[in-house]
Amino acid sequence: MYRLAYVSTADDDLSAYDLQDILEAAIRNNRKVGVSGTVLFNGLNFLQILEGPEAAVENIYARICMDERHAHVVTIFRESGVRRCFDDSPMTLNTVKSEVGDLPDGLALSSNIDLFIPAGLPSYLRGMISSFNTMRA
Structure with missing residues (x-):
């Protein structure tokens, strides 16, 4: 099993519709190739x-x-030989409170990350x- 994590900065015009589209495409595409994971969004960063x-x-x-809906993609880590942790879904989306950005209209915060x-x-x-909500631009 292989794991990769990254952070990026959302486009200023990102909408709730865009986030729903991202999630639906991730679920559809990830399911086909056996990829799982999670994405967090704090109003500014992913x-x-x-x-x-x-x-x-790596293909995904x-x-x-x-994807033009975000920029400044930075790989945090890549690791091989790990045990799968996000096996319940091809992708989940959680929105977290942050001092650096506001969520688009129509989105609610994930109550307790x-x-x-x-x-x-x-x-x-x-x-x-757990510390993602402390990120600064």
Whole structure:
């Protein structure tokens, strides 16, 4: 199993419709190639974790990097030989409160991000997700 995480900055005009489209496309495309993961959005930045077969994850990531709905994509890490943690869904989306950005109209905050973190998630990933709302542009 292979895991990749990145952060990026959302386009200023990103809408709730765009986020729904991103989520639906991720679920559809990831399911076909055995990739799972999660994406967090704080009104300004994305944090996404992808896991699955290495070639499939890297192919999806290459497409993500080309998406014009965000910019400044920075890879946080790549790791091989890991155990899958996000096995319940091809992709989840959580919106988190942040001082750096406002959510588009029509989106609600995920009530408690800890409820959405898989129990078996390694502590370094748990910490990264839990502290995502502190990111600054």
